[in-house]
Amino acid sequence: xxxxxxxxxxxxxxxxxxxxxAGGIEALFTxxxxxxxxxSLPVVIVLHVPENHESHLAEIFSDRLxxxxxxxxxxxxxxxxxxxxxxxxxxxxxxxxxxxxxxxEPPVHFSRPSIDVLMASAADAYGPALAGMLLTGANEDGAExxxxxxxxxxxxAVQDPNEAQISVMxxxxxxxxxxxxxxxxxxxxxxxxxxxxxxxx
Amino acid sequence: xxxxxxxxxxxFRNYTVASQKRRVLHALAQLxxxxxxxxxxxxxxxxxxxxxxxxxxxxxxxxMFRDPAYFLALRQHVVPILHTYPSVKVWVAGCSTxxxxxxxxxxxxxxxxxxxxxxxxxxxxxxSLEKARQGIFPIEAVRGYTANYQRAGGRxxxxxYYTAAYEAARFDPSLCADVIFADHSLATDSVFAETQxxxxxxxxxxxxxxxxxxxxxxxxxxxxxxxxxxxGSKESIDFSSYSQRFDAHSKPERIYRKAT
Numbered sequence: 001x002x003x004x005x006x007x008x009x010x011x012x013x014x015x016x017x018x019x020x021x022a023g024g025i026e027a028l029f030t031x032x033x034x035x036x037x038x039x040s041l042p043v044v045i046v047l048h049v050p051e052n053h054e055s056h057l058a059e060i061f062s063d064r065l066x067x068x069x070x071x072x073x074x075x076x077x078x079x080x081x082x083x084x085x086x087x088x089x090x091x092x093x094x095x096x097x098x099x100x101x102x103x104x105e106p107p108v109h110f111s112r113p114s115i116d117v118l119m120a121s122a123a124d125a126y127g128p129a130l131a132g133m134l135l136t137g138a139n140e141d142g143a144e145x146x147x148x149x150x151x152x153x154x155x156x157a158v159q160d161p162n163e164a165q166i167s168v169m170x171x172x173x174x175x176x177x178x179x180x181x182x183x184x185x186x187x188x189x190x191x192x193x194x195x196x197x198x199x200x201x
Numbered sequence: 202x203x204x205x206x207x208x209x210x211x212x213f214r215n216y217t218v219a220s221q222k223r224r225v226l227h228a229l230a231q232l233x234x235x236x237x238x239x240x241x242x243x244x245x246x247x248x249x250x251x252x253x254x255x256x257x258x259x260x261x262x263x264x265m266f267r268d269p270a271y272f273l274a275l276r277q278h279v280v281p282i283l284h285t286y287p288s289v290k291v292w293v294a295g296c297s298t299x300x301x302x303x304x305x306x307x308x309x310x311x312x313x314x315x316x317x318x319x320x321x322x323x324x325x326x327x328x329s330l331e332k333a334r335q336g337i338f339p340i341e342a343v344r345g346y347t348a349n350y351q352r353a354g355g356r357x358x359x360x361x362y363y364t365a366a367y368e369a370a371r372f373d374p375s376l377c378a379d380v381i382f383a384d385h386s387l388a389t390d391s392v393f394a395e396t397q398x399x400x401x402x403x404x405x406x407x408x409x410x411x412x413x414x415x416x417x418x419x420x421x422x423x424x425x426x427x428x429x430x431x432x433g434s435k436e437s438i439d440f441s442s443y444s445q446r447f448d449a450h451s452k453p454e455r456i457y458r459k460a461t
Contacts, residue, residue, distance in 0.1 A: 074406045075413070075440035087435045093219035095409075102406045102435055103220040104262050121219035 013155065013195045014129040015078060015094075016041050017122045019115030019145065021048040021137025023165030025057075028135070029064060030185045031192065032083070037066045041196050042078040044086075044094065044122065046115045048137065051089040058085050074102045086113035093121035109141035119145025128153030131195050133188060135159045137169030147177040155195070157181035157188055208245055211325065212388035213258060215412035221258070228257035252328070259326045260407065263300040264342065267402070268434040269352035272308055274454035275398075276354050279429050280312045283397055289318040290396040292423060294387060294416070295404030296322040299333025300346075303362075304353075305400065306376040311356045315379070321394060323385035330382050336372035338363075343370040387416040392423045399424060403433035410441065417443040421459060430457040 020027055024047045032043070049055050055071065061083065062069040070076075072084040072092050077099045086092035090102040092113050108114035119132050119142065132149040134142040136159060146156045158179040161167035173179060181191060202213045202221075213221065225237060232253065234240045244251045266272050283289050291309075293302050302322045309315040324330050338346075347359040363370040385393070387404070399420045405413050420430050421443060430447060432455040438444050447457035 073439070074436055075410055077440075090406075090435055091220070093217070095217055095219055099410075099440075101217040101219055103217075103260070104403050104406070105220060105223065105260055106262060117219075117223070120223075124219065124222070 012129055012198055013041065013131045015098075015122065015126055016043045016131045016133065016192065016195065017094075017119050017145075017149075018043060018045045018133050018135065019047075019119065019137075019142040019169075020045070020135035021111075021115075021139060021141065021166070021169055023136035024048070025060075027159065027165065027185060028061070031133075031135070031189050032061070032065055032067075035065065035067060035192075039067055039081045039196060042080060043083045044072065044078070044092070044118065045084065046086045046092060046113045046118045046142075048111050048113075048115075048139075048141070049088045051112060053088055055085065055088045061085070072100045072102075074100060076100050086118065088113070091117040093117060094125045095121070096125050098125060109139050111139070111141050115142035116145040116148075120148040123148040123152040123154060126152075126154065130154035131157065131192075133157045133159070133192075134170060134173050135185075135188075136164035136166050138166045139168060140172040142169055143172040143176040146173050146179065150177055150180070155180050157183060157191060159188060160184045204241060204245055205251070209248070209251055210389065211255065212386065215388060215409045215415075216407050217409055220260075220407060224257050224260075228254055231257065255326055256328060259297075259324075259329065263297045263403075264349065265300045265304045265338070265346035266349035266353045266355075267300070267304075268454075269349045269354075271402070271431060271434060271454045271456070272304060272353035274451040274456055275305075275431065276308055276312060278451055279398065279431075279456065280308075280314065282429075283314055283318075284312075286397055287317070289314060289398070290394055291318055291320045291398045291400065292394070292396045292420075293320060293322045294385070294399060294401040294420070296324050296330075296333055296382075297326070298329045298338075299336060299382075300338070301400060301402060302333060302380060303336060303372050303376060304350075306380065307350075307355075307362055308353070310376065315376070318379065320377075320380040321396070322380050322382045325384065325386045325388075327384060330384065334377070334382050336374065336377060337369050338372070340365055340368050340370050387419060388412055392419050394423065395425050396423050396428060397425055398429045398431070400431040402431065403436065405432065405436055413441050414443065417441055417446075421446055424459045426459065427461070428459045430459070431455065432457070
């Protein structure tokens with residue numbers, strides 16, 4: 001278990017993708033609450049939510065965070081320091097021009113949006129300049145996505161399964177690849193702040 | 202994609218990369234091919250294989266009365282204006298396997314408009330168009346559509362519109378008596394009629410911005426003065442160069458009106 005981010009010279013993280021499922025809202029609050037208002041990285045989140053329901057995640061988090069929070073829209077460009085949630089019922093991808101695209105392809109691991117879909121596309125778009133984090137959850141979505149981030153040279157971090165409300169999702173990721181970091185939320189948050197400090201303002 | 206365009210005139214060159222990549226990888230697995238170059242070689246030699254690949258490259262995922270609020274808004278806010286025309290033309294662009302076409306036909310019949318409405322249902326995928334023409338959907342799916350229909354303000358019993366047999370539901374063919382199903386590509390073809398309503402839902406999300414602009418240009422050109430454009434519930438024209446050329450009519454339901 002490593003506590004510090006790799007400090008490869010010239011390595012700069014330009015975006016963070018987060019995946020969470022059961023227990024995820026609480027975990028995300030702990031991870032993101034009180035991030036500095038000058039926070040400069042885009043943060044893109046897939047949290048599993050039921051399809052066919054309007055999601056209020058953007059409003060809920062907008063009230064709690066001191067950052068602009070949106071539901072990601074098709075072809076919307078990622079802006080520095082903004083937080084985005086995938087809309088329910090659609091897969092969310094990041095294109096190489098660093099804009100979002102949505103799709104109605106079938107669910108992956110019974111989930112639409114799928115964490116794997118977001119993470120794999122973000123790995124293609126950002127390569128080594130990406131960090132991915134996977135939190136609590138009860139299925140295996142996100143494991144393959146994190147592996148793709150690692151293969152593309154990005155940084156991967158997984159919530160310590162012992163701390164996670166539901167450990168299945170972090171466990172699945174650890175079983176599939178060796179994450180750069182396996183940490184409790186408090187330390188994932190420290191890692192997030194550290195990643196940002198490598199990112200030019 | 203360049204090769205497919207040159208050989209078969211199907212233009213996927215301006216589709217978004219992320220989902221296209223997933224579909225090509227899925228096709229490789231399903232067709233039992235080891236690599237994209239192997240796929241390319243085989244597809245260019247074998248038109249039948251291209252036909253199979255086309256099923257993977259397009260996304261035939263739809264449902265009837267998907268996003269009931271959209272159909273309710275059409276019923277409440279658009280239908281009264283369509284009633285002011287002596288005859289109505291509706292274009293369902295990217296109609297896939299026909300779920301949206303049948304939903305609209307049912308709605309228009311209930312609102313007393315179907316008999317004077319011409320619907321054009323277009324798609325690039327001939328297999329999807331054929332399914333749409335047949336109007337036969339899995340009975341399991343139809344049970345789910347019933348709830349959508351009711352939430353969309355349905356005035357009847359949904360089962361009045363189909364006959365169930367075995368595992369399928371066959372929709373009343375008279376619903377589609379005035380529907381023209383036709384092969385049409387938003388990437389390469391041009392406008393073919395003046396319409397009062399274009400419904401194109403969850404199609405533009407697969408296009409990059411250049412192709413979105415092309416498609417929106419076709420819709421703009423096709424629509425009559427103050428004609429209506431309906432998109433998918435998470436689609437918008439905000440990031441296109443047509444954002445000023447349509448007014449939001451029912452914003453949450455993504456119904457726009459051609460601006461003057």
